[in-house]
Amino acid sequence: MSSNHQRSWIQLGLSQLLLVALCLIFTGFVNTQSPQANKNTLVLVDNLAIKETHSTFFRRLQENGYQLSFKMSDDQALSLKKYGVWLYQNLIVFAPGTDELGGDLSPEAIAEFVDAGGNILAAGSPSAGDAIRDLAAEFGVELDDVGSSVIDHLNYDARSDKGQHTLIAVDPKNLVDAPIIVGKEVQAPLLYEGSSLLVDPENPLVLEVLVASSTSYSYDPTKPISEYPHTVGRNTVLIAALQARNNARVVFSGSLDFFSDKFFSASVQKQGGQLFEKSGNEALVRALSDWVFKENGVLRLSNITHNKLGETSPPAEYTITEEVVYRAVFEELKNGVWTGYVSDDIQLEFVRIDPFVRTTLKRVPGKTGLYEARFIVPDVYGVFQFKIDYHRKGYTFVNSATQVSVRPLQHTQYERFIPGAFPYYASAFSMMVGVCLLSCVFLHIREKDKSE
Incomplete structure (x- = not known):
């Protein structure tokens, strides 16, 4: 091969390397500098109908500038980063029925995403698959057994419950005492139908955002109670949040319906209680989404x-x-x-x-x-x-x-005379004076002559 051909091949290779480097630099620049890039959000669903049933939630995010990328949870092309650059800053997992996430996604990969500063909003259900359960376990949260639902025979929605008392109405007083997370606009009861969460009480990073009433418990509503339920009373956690040490945020809900348009606009009435024309779900979800995606509390x-x-x-x-x-x-x-x-x-x-x-x-x-x-x-x-x-x-x-x-x-900065040492100064000078007097006396005294 002639030297001219070798030179042309070398120039072509260098130009290709330069082009790849420029692409990487540009991608990193966009991801770190562009305001829109800070709101790049991957939404995983196991059914595209969720885009319609939860349209109010997604529409509000888009109105706030979030770039939502909807993908099926089992898509084999899924990836959170490319060429070492993170493609998204937020992850929404509304795929409770998925047993295994597709592509490069795994609980370990998502944990690495959080370690890099990414935020996660995830929702489960009583029939949640292994994917969402393994993901929750990575962050110290455990979903109850398959088929188990939160049941409350005294605080259920009298208008829409189907008789199993699994559609419960939760008092806003059961929210965590942190307005920066849950907002100040939640006045009506919250509709909840789903699984309970178990959290480690010794984990200082996990917050119990919403807990059920003291009369609630978690069990399979189609079976008679034959053993003590996993969660009872105020230990029944409905929504949990975690803020990692690098300030990345994660929110888990045991109910996907909690974010739905149906629950947002539904009226609520506890058995024998006051009728509320609209549940407090939308107000709470608005505050929660602002918090988990770092619109508040930063x-x-x-x-x-x-x-x-x-x-x-x-x-x-x-x-x-x-x-x-x-x-x-x-x-x-x-x-x-x-x-x-x-x-x-x-x-x-x-x-x-x-x-x-x-x-x-x-x-x-x-x-x-x-x-x-x-x-x-x-x-x-x-x-x-x-x-x-x-x-x-x-x-x-x-x-x-x-x-x-x-x-x-x-x-040169020490004091020449320390007040506490005045007695020592006095003793030294008194000794000097005494020596002088003794010397004078000794020198001027005249001894008598023995011969006299």
Whole structure:
């Protein structure tokens, strides 16, 4: 092969590599910079009719700018990432009847998706397949046995229940005490027909968003009760949420119908209770979807500064017993806009292995979101950190650590005379005076001559 042919082949190969690199860069740029890319959402369904029966839920997401990609849950071409780049930021799994997800999707792959910061909204049913059960187990949630439904003989919907009392009406008071998650607009009872969830009470990351009444239990309504139900009373969890340590969010519901148009617009009346023209499902789902997809409850910390009192720039190192001023800006995402976060429970720690100082940040008057703390550096030198570790229910975790050095006093910075040492000073000078007097007496005394 001639050198010209070799050169042309090399140029062609380089051009192809350059084209692939540009495509990857462009894909990564779009996924990280475009506002629409942050709302790319994969919707898995096991029946395309769900698009119609849950149209209100999906339409609201699309009106808020979410790009929904509907795919069958057993599609063999399913994938969450391509060439190492995540294709979606959110995942909705409305496929309770699927036994195995198609393509590259598996519970482990979806767990990796959450580890990368992705958010998940999933719903099950009494006949949920292995796919949704394995997925729930990855995040510390377990669905009840196949065929089991939540039953409540005292709090069921008297208008629409078919006699098995599985269509229950849940009081809004059973929601978690976190308005940032469930909103403030839920006033009517919530319609629920589905399976119960079991969560690990020792898992600090899992929240019980909605629980059933104390008269409820979970069992197969077609069979007589022959053993103790898996969940009884307030231990019957209907909706659970998880916020991972990287602030990724996951919401599991034991009922797919909870998100349906039928339940959104249905009237509710408990047995012998007040009639509500519309259930509270739509209001709760609106708040839940905003939370799980990080429209609400997102905090960030910025503009961190620290300096000595009376100065404006941070020093290379601090000296013990100096007064320090620490400032930081806390912001909350509201309606797509970052605004100042208002709270009086944000704490700052000055840590060297263990906290030596713990103080509450105070709001700076006239400056929204700006907080300040002043304290005296402890009389201990070493490597310290200004640390903020802010955890509040429903909000993203805020962690910040700024490392600084603290040194002892230089020789020229010590006091020449310490008040506590005045007795020692007095004893030293008194000894000097005594020696002088003794010397004078000794030198000037005249001994008598023995001969006289």
